[in-house]
Amino acid sequence: MNTNNYYFLAIKNFPEVASAFAPENTKLAHELISELEGKVLLPFELELVKLFDGKNGIIKTSDLSGLNNTWLDYQPNSLAWPCFSERFKNLIVENLTGKESINWIETKINSSTESRIYYIPRFEKELDVLDYDQTLFVKGTNNIIIPHFSLNKIKDFTVFNKPSSHDLWKITSGFYINEKLRKQIIKEKLIGPTFEKVRVS
Numbered sequence: 001m002n003t004n005n006y007y008f009l010a011i012k013n014f015p016e017v018a019s020a021f022a023p024e025n026t027k028l029a030h031e032l033i034s035e036l037e038g039k040v041l042l043p044f045e046l047e048l049v050k051l052f053d054g055k056n057g058i059i060k061t062s063d064l065s066g067l068n069n070t071w072l073d074y075q076p077n078s079l080a081w082p083c084f085s086e087r088f089k090n091l092i093v094e095n096l097t098g099k100e101s102i103n104w105i106e107t108k109i110n111s112s113t114e115s116r117i118y119y120i121p122r123f124e125k126e127l128d129v130l131d132y133d134q135t136l137f138v139k140g141t142n143n144i145i146i147p148h149f150s151l152n153k154i155k156d157f158t159v160f161n162k163p164s165s166h167d168l169w170k171i172t173s174g175f176y177i178n179e180k181l182r183k184q185i186i187k188e189k190l191i192g193p194t195f196e197k198v199r200v201s
Contacts, residue, residue, distance in 0.1 A: 003179055004151055004179075004200060006154060006197070006200050007176065007177050007179075007196060007198060008175070008197075009074070009175045009176065009177050010193070010196050011074055011076050011193065011194065015053070016066070016067060017051055017052075017067070018048045018064060018071070018072065018075075018111075019048070019050075019075075019076040020046035020076070021046060021047050021048075021049055021060075022044060022046055022079055023047075026078075029081060030166070032171075033167050039105065040103070040106060041105065041107075042106065045107070045110055046108070046110070047062075048070065049061060049062055050063060050064050050066075069191050069192075072085070072192035073088040073191050074088060074193040076192070080173045081120050081171055081173060082121055082172075082173070082175045083107065083109075083119070084118060084121070085119075086117065088185075089104065091181070092121070092159060095180065096158050097157060100157050101123055101127075102122065102123055104119045105119070105120040107119070107120055120171060121159070122170055123171075123172070124170075126161070126169045127162075127163075127169075129149050129153050129154050129161075129162060129176075130144075130147060130148065130162065130163060131201050144164075146199070147162050147198065148199040148200070149162075149176075149198060149201075151200050154178075157178070158177065158178050159175065160176050162176070176198060182195055
């Protein structure tokens with residue numbers, strides 16, 4: 001096992017998939033981060049819908065019939081945040097080194113027939129993980145185009161975020177994991193995640 005490999009945790013592409021949607025009047029994800037400060041429960045519930053490609057774009061329906069997997073361990077959602085099943089969350093927690101500074105926000109997701117609790121990770125601090133000489137930034141800004149991580153900085157993390165402007169690093173779609181956790185996710189046959197290898201030096 002190459003312990004120097006690290007991955008961006010992405011959601012697998014399915015021809016049709018159940019996705020958890022916030023209520024229509026919900027603020028944008030980045031606007032919610034400060035409102036969730038200190039809270040351990042998402043103040044609204046998410047509803048599962050089915051998304052699939054139609055002739056004129058993506059079709060959204062509350063009819064979940066025909067899906068191979070309604071409940072994914074890595075659940076797509078309208079906030080574009082990592083959203084983990086209890087099983088997936090527990091696997092992450094079991095592997096943390098204690099240096100990642102993560103806590104969890106519970107969220108209730110409803111289908112027409114049942115409800116389940118999922119977990120959104122929140123970082124308590126912005127981790128120092130980049131190789132700044134190798135990272136590609138938007139010229140004249142600290143906005144990252146392609147991150148390049150420093151092995152020396154990330155070797156003690158099982159999961160980590162990347163620096164972002166304002167507080168976007170706290171609840172982030174940019175969720176990264178190490179090789180050991182990836183192997184365990186595959187072994188446990190968790191449904192939903194896929195892995196994109198990232199640059200490390």
